[in-house]
Every structure is written in C-alpha cells, then in structure tokens.
Amino acid sequence: MIQFEHVVKKYGDATVLDDISFTIEPGQFAVLIGPSGCGKTTTLKTINRLIEPDDGTVRIDGDDISEVNRVQLRRRIGYVIQQIGLFPNMTVAQNITVVPKLLKYSKEDCDKIVHDMLEMVDMPYDQYAHKYPSEMSGGQQQRIGVLRALAASPPIVLMDEPFGALDPMTRSALQDEILHLQKKLKKTIVFVTHDMEEALNLADVIIFMENGKITQMAPPEEMLKNPANESVKNFLGKHIAVDDPSTLTAADFLRTNVVTVDSKKSLRTCTAQMMRSNVDSLIVTDENDKYIGTVSVEDIKSVSGDDLRVADVLKNDRETFRVDDDAKRCFDKLLSTKDNYVIVLKHDDTVAGIITKTSIAKALAERLWG
Amino acid sequence: MSVSIILEHLLMVVAAVFCSILVGLPLGIASYFFTRVRRIILFVADVLQTVPSLALLGIIMIFVGAGKTTVIIGITLYSLLPIVRNTYLGLSEVDPGVKEAARGMGMSRFYRLMHVELPLAFPIIFTGIRIATVNAIGTVVFAASVGGGGLGAIIYKGIRVMNMKWIAFGTLSLMAMAIVFDIAMGGIETRLNRKFSGPSN
Structure with missing residues (x-):
C-alpha cells in the first residue's frame, strides 16, 4: 500500500505538488495522468525518493519512507523509464540481474531469475541472454527494461511513460504483456502516461492531476461516466461515452431534405419535379402531407395518357420505418435490398426523411470525430 | 646503445603517462562530482598546458634537480589536461537515462561510478590517454636539456x-614511435567505441 499524506514539493516559486493525498491499494494498477507539468512524474519519483518532498509524508505499507535508507528502498521498488536506460556495457542477463546482484543473491538464483524472466515474455534464453542492448529493437529493449524491474520480485513497480517512445504496434503489444504480468504477479503498479487510451486500457484506478493537484481519482469506467471537470473531459476526448449503439434510432441517421410530391399532381408536373431535383423517384404524400407511397421514372414510363395523376401510378410496396425504430433494422433493410434509400415516417405518418448509405456514413463520422 | 636510448625515452613516456592517469583520473572524477572544484581543476590543467614545456622542466629542475624524475614530473603535469578533461567529459556524457536507471535501481554512488559510469566513459577517457601519450613522446625530447x-x-x-x-x-x-602508438591506440579506441554503440545510442 502506498499512501501520500499532504505531500508538497516546490522548485523555487513553482509548486509542483500542492498538498497531495491519496492511497493506492496493494495489487492495484494505478495510472497517473494529466497535462505536461501537472506533477505526475514528480509524484512517481517521490515514491522511490528520486525526489524528496518539501512537506508531507509518503508511506509504503505504513512506514514513512523518509526514514528508510534510500538506496535500500529503491532495491525493493521496480523502476522502468521511458528512455529504457539499459546498461549498454552489460548483456541482457547482466542487466536483468542488476538488482538481484545488489541484493547479494547467489549466482544460481541469478541464473534462474534470468531463465524465468525471459521465459515469461517468450524470449528464448539461448537467443537473447547474451546479447547486448544495442543488438535489439526498442520494443525488445523495453521488455528487458520491464524484466529488470521485476527481477528481484519487488511488491511495487514504478513506470514512467515506459512505452512512450515505442511505435503504436509495439506499444499495444507491451501493454498487453504488462497487463498479463500484473494479473500473474499481483504487483502494485504506479504508471505515468499522458495517453488516455493507455490509461483506460491498463488502469484499475486513474489519478488525474493538474497543476500539482489531484483533480479526480477514479476507476476508468467511473471517470468516463462522470468526468470531474472540463479538462478531464478534454483528456478523455473521443473515449467519452459514445452512445450505446443499441440506443441509436433511425432519427439519428436521417436525411431530411427530401423531395415529395402531392398525389393529386399530374404526371407532367411530377416528371418536371424529378428533373429539377435530379432524382429518379419521389415520395408521394396526400393533402395532409401523410405518406402514401413512392413514384419512380420507370412507373411513369410504363403508362401513357395525358390526364393521369400521380395517384394512378404510385406504388406502396416499400417497407417504412418510424423515427424511433432501432437504427440497425434500417441498416439491415438498406443493405439487403437494392433500393438506395429507406423511408422514415413520423408518428403522424408524415415523412421525417430518408436514410441513405451516405447519410449513415456522415452521421457515424460525426459521432466518432465530432 | 641506440636501442637502449629508445627504451630510455619510452620508459619516461610510459612512466609520465601512468602518473598522469593516476592523478588525472581522480581529478576528472572530482570535476564530475563537484561543480565547484571543476572550474578550478580544469583551469589549472589548462594553465599548465600553456607553460612552454622547456620552461616547465626548467622550473621543476630548480626544485628537484636534474634527472629523469624532473622529466617525469614535468610530462605528468603536461599530460594532465587531456586526461582530466576527457574523464570529466566522458562521465558527463553518459546517457542520462542510463544514469537515472542506475539510481532508480538502488545503486550507491560509488557502485554507479565503478559499474556504470566509468565503463561507459572509458572510450572517451582512453582517447584522452592516447592524446597524452602521443604528445608526451614529442615533449620528452626536452628531457635532454634537464x-x-x-x-x-x-x-x-x-x-x-x-x-x-x-x-x-x-x-x-x-x-x-609516435605513429606506432597513435595507430595502435587508435585501433583500440575504435573497438571500444564499437562495443557500446549501436542502434540504441
């Protein structure tokens, strides 16, 4: 358990940590997030005393860490950093056993640790143990960085933007691995990032910081549902409550500027209307604007006679939807027929609009990217 | 006779460079650890180098008397600058990420120096030693005057x-002699550099 009690850190006039208090439970995956300069890295580094607070107390399992020898303290806390920081003069095996050696583990124990650790991330011992860091890719190096932090089985592991410098593919692979390791080893992990997606993926609890203060500390779901203020909301950005797709209705995808024609109009007027609007079918309504059917160019072509009205050729074989119908049903219909639109009606049977493939795409894009 | 003279010359060079490493390395480390003494140490080493070598030997001779000791002391002082400066430079140029990792892992200050910083700074320190050696070969010529x-x-x-x-x-x-030392030590230097550098740095 890690406890911060009224921790304050100042650099000159600037207050980096402004009376911070929180508790991280054992086995929790806590992610510190916030804009640059919010104090998240400072908070992390006070835990292994790379930074000493000016005021307040940090406790690990109840013990005030300022009373523990800092070198001894750090050997019991794993540490992974963005720059990876593997020792280039040491092999993978030597890098992994840095802390076990500091703790005076026997040579056999060290060897066993290297084997176990490499096996855990599926890196064959024979292939990797004796490589130098410069012979490996960034992703492999950071895997070793993580193993090095875990080698002496510390109960707490600190990670300072560990995957920030990796490409997106490698990053998500390592995120999965770290989640897997965490489940298996039950470490308390404190993880700094500025990437909300990463935080949402990994965290049991997210600690959002701003100007040296904690704005919100909550599990990811809770934070998504009730962001504490505007800046949390901005940070959550596109991740914030996109409507549950099952609640989307036809009304969300409507194209409303549709061309209708009165059933009493002559076919001549109707064709003129089609040409003006550049469409090959029209929605037909009665005198009260209620929907009664559709008329297409083919229907008109198939009849002859000057005095025919729209009512004489209209068809009423299309399935219609109501505005509050499930959007998915409209989509399925649209995709399964050769019609290029479906008609949506209001409850009083007047036309609300139509749904086309283009209107779906537009509405979806708007939801995704605003 | 001729071979023994070459050996005599070589002996003075090696002895002087050895003493210079013995003195220069700790001074370089001190400059890296303590910002305040750094200025003084680097300044003194700088000034020593500006004294004409013949004059420097002459001054030392007045105190120590004529002979090889005078030469060795003089060349030692004269070789300090490249060794001190490169030690300081090599240590400060170790990747900050590596330094932070070492600190965060719980290495003590001395352990960090011995196991991480000095090994990584060694290629640059070695360059300083090579420069000092090649210089000393030329400067020891003035030994004749003392x-x-x-x-x-x-x-x-x-x-x-x-x-x-x-x-x-x-x-x-x-x-x-100068060419042989330069090429041989230059070869070692490239190998040292190759060992630690790769895609990562």
Missing part, C-alpha cells in the same frame, strides 16, 4: 657536432 637523456639527447648531440646520422636517427625513431 639531464634526462632519451632520444632528445642524441638529436642535441647531432646538432652540436653537425652529425646528420644522429639527428636523423633521433628524429625518425621519434616519428616512428
């Missing part, structure tokens, strides 16, 4: 009696 012997003595003698053979022998041996 009774230290070496190849300088043969050249002086050759000048005095206008003997081309002696002058040529002294000069060519010096040049050969």
Whole structure:
C-alpha cells in the first residue's frame, strides 16, 4: 500500500505538488495522468525518493519512507523509464540481474531469475541472454527494461511513460504483456502516461492531476461516466461515452431534405419535379402531407395518357420505418435490398426523411470525430 | 646503445603517462562530482598546458634537480589536461537515462561510478590517454636539456657536432614511435567505441 499524506514539493516559486493525498491499494494498477507539468512524474519519483518532498509524508505499507535508507528502498521498488536506460556495457542477463546482484543473491538464483524472466515474455534464453542492448529493437529493449524491474520480485513497480517512445504496434503489444504480468504477479503498479487510451486500457484506478493537484481519482469506467471537470473531459476526448449503439434510432441517421410530391399532381408536373431535383423517384404524400407511397421514372414510363395523376401510378410496396425504430433494422433493410434509400415516417405518418448509405456514413463520422 | 636510448625515452613516456592517469583520473572524477572544484581543476590543467614545456622542466629542475624524475614530473603535469578533461567529459556524457536507471535501481554512488559510469566513459577517457601519450613522446625530447637523456639527447648531440646520422636517427625513431602508438591506440579506441554503440545510442 502506498499512501501520500499532504505531500508538497516546490522548485523555487513553482509548486509542483500542492498538498497531495491519496492511497493506492496493494495489487492495484494505478495510472497517473494529466497535462505536461501537472506533477505526475514528480509524484512517481517521490515514491522511490528520486525526489524528496518539501512537506508531507509518503508511506509504503505504513512506514514513512523518509526514514528508510534510500538506496535500500529503491532495491525493493521496480523502476522502468521511458528512455529504457539499459546498461549498454552489460548483456541482457547482466542487466536483468542488476538488482538481484545488489541484493547479494547467489549466482544460481541469478541464473534462474534470468531463465524465468525471459521465459515469461517468450524470449528464448539461448537467443537473447547474451546479447547486448544495442543488438535489439526498442520494443525488445523495453521488455528487458520491464524484466529488470521485476527481477528481484519487488511488491511495487514504478513506470514512467515506459512505452512512450515505442511505435503504436509495439506499444499495444507491451501493454498487453504488462497487463498479463500484473494479473500473474499481483504487483502494485504506479504508471505515468499522458495517453488516455493507455490509461483506460491498463488502469484499475486513474489519478488525474493538474497543476500539482489531484483533480479526480477514479476507476476508468467511473471517470468516463462522470468526468470531474472540463479538462478531464478534454483528456478523455473521443473515449467519452459514445452512445450505446443499441440506443441509436433511425432519427439519428436521417436525411431530411427530401423531395415529395402531392398525389393529386399530374404526371407532367411530377416528371418536371424529378428533373429539377435530379432524382429518379419521389415520395408521394396526400393533402395532409401523410405518406402514401413512392413514384419512380420507370412507373411513369410504363403508362401513357395525358390526364393521369400521380395517384394512378404510385406504388406502396416499400417497407417504412418510424423515427424511433432501432437504427440497425434500417441498416439491415438498406443493405439487403437494392433500393438506395429507406423511408422514415413520423408518428403522424408524415415523412421525417430518408436514410441513405451516405447519410449513415456522415452521421457515424460525426459521432466518432465530432 | 641506440636501442637502449629508445627504451630510455619510452620508459619516461610510459612512466609520465601512468602518473598522469593516476592523478588525472581522480581529478576528472572530482570535476564530475563537484561543480565547484571543476572550474578550478580544469583551469589549472589548462594553465599548465600553456607553460612552454622547456620552461616547465626548467622550473621543476630548480626544485628537484636534474634527472629523469624532473622529466617525469614535468610530462605528468603536461599530460594532465587531456586526461582530466576527457574523464570529466566522458562521465558527463553518459546517457542520462542510463544514469537515472542506475539510481532508480538502488545503486550507491560509488557502485554507479565503478559499474556504470566509468565503463561507459572509458572510450572517451582512453582517447584522452592516447592524446597524452602521443604528445608526451614529442615533449620528452626536452628531457635532454634537464639531464634526462632519451632520444632528445642524441638529436642535441647531432646538432652540436653537425652529425646528420644522429639527428636523423633521433628524429625518425621519434616519428616512428609516435605513429606506432597513435595507430595502435587508435585501433583500440575504435573497438571500444564499437562495443557500446549501436542502434540504441
């Protein structure tokens, strides 16, 4: 358990940590997030005393860490950093056993640790143990960085933007691995990032910081549902409550500027209307604007006679939807027929609009990217 | 006789560079650890280098007397600058990420220096030693003027009696020695550099 009690850190006039208090439970995956300069890295580094607070107390399992020898303290806390920081003069095996050696583990124990650790991330011992860091890719190096932090089985592991410098593919692979390791080893992990997606993926609890203060500390779901203020909301950005797709209705995808024609109009007027609007079918309504059917160019072509009205050729074989119908049903219909639109009606049977493939795409894009 | 003179010269060079490493390395480390003394140490090493080597040897001779000790002390002082400066430079240029990792892993200050910083700074420190050595080979020529012997003595003698053979022998041996050391140590240097650098740095 890690406890911060009224921790304050100042650099000159600037207050980096402004009376911070929180508790991280054992086995929790806590992610510190916030804009640059919010104090998240400072908070992390006070835990292994790379930074000493000016005021307040940090406790690990109840013990005030300022009373523990800092070198001894750090050997019991794993540490992974963005720059990876593997020792280039040491092999993978030597890098992994840095802390076990500091703790005076026997040579056999060290060897066993290297084997176990490499096996855990599926890196064959024979292939990797004796490589130098410069012979490996960034992703492999950071895997070793993580193993090095875990080698002496510390109960707490600190990670300072560990995957920030990796490409997106490698990053998500390592995120999965770290989640897997965490489940298996039950470490308390404190993880700094500025990437909300990463935080949402990994965290049991997210600690959002701003100007040296904690704005919100909550599990990811809770934070998504009730962001504490505007800046949390901005940070959550596109991740914030996109409507549950099952609640989307036809009304969300409507194209409303549709061309209708009165059933009493002559076919001549109707064709003129089609040409003006550049469409090959029209929605037909009665005198009260209620929907009664559709008329297409083919229907008109198939009849002859000057005095025919729209009512004489209209068809009423299309399935219609109501505005509050499930959007998915409209989509399925649209995709399964050769019609290029479906008609949506209001409850009083007047036309609300139509749904086309283009209107779906537009509405979806708007939801995704605003 | 001629071989023993070359060896005599070489001995003075090696002894001086060795003493210089012995003194310079700790001074370089001190400059890296303590910002306040850094200025003083680097300044003194700088100033020493600006004193003409002949004059420096002369001054030391007044205190210590003529002989090889004078030469070795003089060349040691003279070689300090490249060694101190490169030690300081090499240590400060170790990747900050590596330094932070070492600290965060729980290495003590001394352990960090011995196991991480010095090994990583070694290629640059070695460059300083090479420069110091090649310089010293040339500077030890002045040993002749303070009774230290070496190849300088043969050249002086050759000048005095206008003997081309002696002058040529002294000069060519010096040049050969400098070139051999430069190439050999340069080779080691490239290998050292190759060992630690790769896609990561």
